[in-house]
Amino acid sequence: MAKNGKDNPIAVYSVVSQIGLIILLPLLLFIWGGSWLVNTLGWPHWVKIIFVVLGIVTMVTSAGTYLKKLMKMYDKSQRTKFSELQHDPKDNDYYDKDNK
Numbered sequence: 001m002a003k004n005g006k007d008n009p010i011a012v013y014s015v016v017s018q019i020g021l022i023i024l025l026p027l028l029l030f031i032w033g034g035s036w037l038v039n040t041l042g043w044p045h046w047v048k049i050i051f052v053v054l055g056i057v058t059m060v061t062s063a064g065t066y067l068k069k070l071m072k073m074y075d076k077s078q079r080t081k082f083s084e085l086q087h088d089p090k091d092n093d094y095y096d097k098d099n100k
Contacts, residue, residue, distance in 0.1 A: 029055070
Protein backbone atom coordinates (compact mmCIF):
# COMPACT_ATOMS: atom_id res chain seq x y z
CA MET A 1 0.00 0.00 0.00
CA ALA A 2 1.35 3.42 -0.89
CA LYS A 3 2.16 5.85 1.86
CA ASN A 4 0.26 9.09 1.84
CA GLY A 5 0.61 12.49 3.39
CA LYS A 6 3.22 13.08 6.04
CA ASP A 7 4.55 9.49 6.02
CA ASN A 8 5.65 9.68 2.39
CA PRO A 9 9.45 10.06 2.11
CA ILE A 10 9.10 12.33 -0.91
CA ALA A 11 6.78 14.66 1.02
CA VAL A 12 9.25 14.78 3.91
CA TYR A 13 12.11 15.51 1.50
CA SER A 14 10.12 18.33 -0.11
CA VAL A 15 9.42 19.92 3.28
CA VAL A 16 13.08 19.71 4.31
CA SER A 17 14.34 21.06 1.00
CA GLN A 18 11.86 23.91 1.13
CA ILE A 19 13.11 24.88 4.59
CA GLY A 20 16.64 24.86 3.18
CA LEU A 21 15.64 27.10 0.30
CA ILE A 22 13.75 29.46 2.60
CA ILE A 23 16.85 29.85 4.74
CA LEU A 24 19.44 30.04 1.97
CA LEU A 25 17.88 31.97 -0.92
CA PRO A 26 16.94 35.27 0.75
CA LEU A 27 20.38 35.69 2.27
CA LEU A 28 22.17 34.84 -0.97
CA LEU A 29 19.93 37.09 -3.06
CA PHE A 30 20.34 40.05 -0.74
CA ILE A 31 24.14 39.59 -0.58
CA TRP A 32 24.28 39.33 -4.37
CA GLY A 33 22.01 42.37 -4.79
CA GLY A 34 24.04 44.50 -2.39
CA SER A 35 27.30 43.52 -4.05
CA TRP A 36 25.88 44.26 -7.48
CA LEU A 37 24.69 47.71 -6.39
CA VAL A 38 28.07 48.54 -4.87
CA ASN A 39 30.21 47.17 -7.72
CA THR A 40 28.07 48.15 -10.72
CA LEU A 41 26.40 51.38 -9.69
CA GLY A 42 29.11 52.63 -7.35
CA TRP A 43 27.01 52.83 -4.21
CA PRO A 44 28.83 53.13 -0.85
CA HIS A 45 30.09 49.94 0.81
CA TRP A 46 27.79 50.27 3.83
CA VAL A 47 24.92 49.30 1.50
CA LYS A 48 26.26 45.72 1.53
CA ILE A 49 25.88 45.61 5.31
CA ILE A 50 22.30 46.87 5.09
CA PHE A 51 21.49 44.25 2.46
CA VAL A 52 23.04 41.47 4.56
CA VAL A 53 20.93 42.57 7.55
CA LEU A 54 17.82 42.70 5.35
CA GLY A 55 18.63 39.21 4.07
CA ILE A 56 18.95 37.87 7.62
CA VAL A 57 15.68 39.51 8.69
CA THR A 58 13.88 38.14 5.62
CA MET A 59 15.38 34.69 6.21
CA VAL A 60 14.32 34.59 9.87
CA THR A 61 10.78 35.86 9.27
CA SER A 62 10.08 33.58 6.33
CA ALA A 63 11.51 30.53 8.12
CA GLY A 64 9.50 31.37 11.24
CA THR A 65 6.30 31.75 9.24
CA TYR A 66 6.90 28.46 7.43
CA LEU A 67 7.73 26.59 10.63
CA LYS A 68 4.57 27.94 12.30
CA LYS A 69 2.56 26.69 9.34
CA LEU A 70 4.24 23.27 9.59
CA MET A 71 3.60 23.05 13.32
CA LYS A 72 -0.06 23.89 12.73
CA MET A 73 -0.28 21.30 9.95
CA TYR A 74 1.38 18.51 11.95
CA ASP A 75 -0.28 19.29 15.30
CA LYS A 76 -2.75 16.50 16.00
CA SER A 77 -4.50 18.19 18.93
CA GLN A 78 -5.95 20.94 16.69
CA ARG A 79 -7.62 18.60 14.22
CA THR A 80 -11.30 17.80 14.18
CA LYS A 81 -12.26 14.19 14.55
CA PHE A 82 -14.27 12.63 11.77
CA SER A 83 -15.89 10.26 14.25
CA GLU A 84 -18.01 13.17 15.51
CA LEU A 85 -19.98 13.22 12.24
CA GLN A 86 -23.59 12.22 12.58
CA HIS A 87 -24.00 10.91 9.03
CA ASP A 88 -22.27 8.54 6.70
CA PRO A 89 -19.47 10.42 4.86
CA LYS A 90 -20.41 8.62 1.64
CA ASP A 91 -24.03 9.75 1.86
CA ASN A 92 -24.48 13.00 -0.05
CA ASP A 93 -28.26 13.07 0.23
CA TYR A 94 -28.76 15.20 3.34
CA TYR A 95 -32.35 16.21 2.65
CA ASP A 96 -34.09 12.84 2.83
CA LYS A 97 -35.91 13.69 6.07
CA ASP A 98 -37.48 16.87 4.66
CA ASN A 99 -38.35 15.53 1.18
CA LYS A 100 -40.73 12.68 2.07
